[in-house]
Amino acid sequence: MLTPQSAESLATTLSALTPAYDSLLALAPYQTGKPVEELIFEYGISDVVKLASNENPLGCSPQVTLAVTEQLGQLARYPDGNGYYLKQALAEFNKIDAACITLGNGSNDLLDILARSFVSANDAIVYSQYAFVVYSMLAKMQGATGVEVPAKRFGHDLEAMSQAVHNQPNTKVVFIANPNNPTGTQLKQEEIQRFIANIPSSVLVVLDEAYIEYSPDSNNRALLDEFDNVVIVRTFSKAYGLAGLRVGYALSSVPVAKLINRIRQPFNVSRVGLAAAQAALADQDFIEYSRESNQEQKRWLEKQFDALGLGFVPSAGNFIMVEIAVEMEAVSATSVNQALLEQGVIVRPLAVYGLSNWLRITVGTAEDNLRLIDTLHSILTSQ
Known part of the structure; x- marks a missing residue:
């Protein structure tokens, strides 16, 4: 989020150039899901699973x-x-x-x-x-x-x-x-x-x-x-x-x-x-296949989140919003997100929505989802 201080700084930098509306100074740029390339560069991880942007894990027709x-x-x-x-x-x-x-x-x-x-x-x-x-x-x-x-x-x-x-x-x-x-x-x-x-x-x-x-x-x-x-x-x-x-x-x-x-x-x-x-x-056959695969994998993920003690909101899309509210002081959505990144799994933190305890996780392939759950289990049990 753009703070009042950073908005004031931007206004000062613009000098004589004034935006059409003052509200533009309070506008934060849209934050996309973390790119795979950026994670590879930051952590040197070659095997990355991206579950942050609700893309179709099956690709296209x-x-x-x-x-x-x-x-x-x-x-x-x-x-x-x-x-x-x-x-x-x-x-x-x-x-x-x-x-x-x-x-x-x-x-x-x-x-x-x-x-x-x-x-x-x-x-x-x-x-x-x-x-x-x-x-x-x-x-x-x-x-x-x-x-x-x-x-x-x-x-x-x-x-x-x-x-x-x-x-x-x-x-x-x-x-x-x-x-x-x-x-x-x-x-x-x-x-x-x-x-x-x-x-x-x-x-x-x-x-x-x-x-x-x-x-x-x-x-x-x-x-x-x-x-x-x-x-x-x-x-x-x-x-x-x-x-x-x-x-x-x-x-x-x-x-x-x-x-x-x-x-x-x-x-x-x-x-x-x-x-x-x-x-x-x-190619609506591909869409039907994508929908069926998503439903199957979404149900599997929901069972795993239940087993991990993580709350979630039932979803009609190809993603699930998961609550990181484990009864341990060291665990938070921010810390879990960071730990996932360090192990090559990209999800979407939701602090920008005012949902600081939540992560949005795209439903991936069976292999992607197994990697996610194994990594999540490792992170939560190690805290």
């Missing part, structure tokens, strides 16, 4: 490799700026008109585009405590008011969020992550439907479904037929295994899509990314 290879001779050419073929494939897959689709450089790009399209410095963004940290960052980026609503059992309290919208009449956007990152909690479609029906139609409700492939029950596509103020944002970075290519998409009403496509940067998805995403979407 073999069809993607073929599609990427076919594009290598065309790298000097710009991609299709409108992503025609990928949009057509997404339209068929989601049973929606292609005019309702906007492509992004990952789903983060689309969240940013939506904020820039609808939120000014006089407006407010509503989001839940323990929800994706980017939502609060977007409020600061726009100089807007960020309204964080206390969570309910680590998930979204939609009644309280509805009240927050009514209490804050300048609310323009509400972000809802379903399943939620980093807690893994999930809302039912009827809960979300009631929430949207109870707030002004002038408030845009953005449903962040980055992990939908791991939990098909969280698919809220039908809500687009009922409400014009709903946008669904998805990504190819998780179950589809294309995190390194950065491809996401948004489903919305045609007027919303027309507006955000004006804000979207030209060629924001690469030629390789477009081809890879289209090939990945076509």
Whole structure:
């Protein structure tokens, strides 16, 4: 987190250059999961298991490799700026008109585009405590008011969020992550439907479904037929295994899509990314295999966490939020995270979310998960 002192230092360094909004001075850069390369450099460890960024441990569909290879001779050419073929494939897959689709450089790009399209410095963004940290960052980026609503059992309290919208009449956007990152909690479609029906139609409700492939029950596509103020944002970075290519998409009403496509940067998805995403979407057998593998390994991990005496939140995603609250003074989430790093296992500490006693752990392969549990057991029993 950026402290008031460091914000003041930044302001002094900028001298005569002033940012558009004072809130930018309080904005800390987004912290990604620790890169494998960095860990190798710091500790000289060659055998690293990364369980920090919710990537698909199975990689991507073999069809993607073929599609990427076919594009290598065309790298000097710009991609299709409108992503025609990928949009057509997404339209068929989601049973929606292609005019309702906007492509992004990952789903983060689309969240940013939506904020820039609808939120000014006089407006407010509503989001839940323990929800994706980017939502609060977007409020600061726009100089807007960020309204964080206390969570309910680590998930979204939609009644309280509805009240927050009514209490804050300048609310323009509400972000809802379903399943939620980093807690893994999930809302039912009827809960979300009631929430949207109870707030002004002038408030845009953005449903962040980055992990939908791991939990098909969280698919809220039908809500687009009922409400014009709903946008669904998805990504190819998780179950589809294309995190390194950065491809996401948004489903919305045609007027919303027309507006955000004006804000979207030209060629924001690469030629390789477009081809890879289209090939990945076509191989739903791979997605089903990934989902089944994730469920099996997630159940196994939950049993192991129970055996280690570690609390966790049941997750609808491909990760589990684990509490490090062992009754030993020397054990903390910080110390366990550091000990894991020193033994070549990368997980995600959650202090930035106000969850200082918790770690988010991606569900890996059977081999990855066994390495994690063996290492955790060694750390906890040695304290």
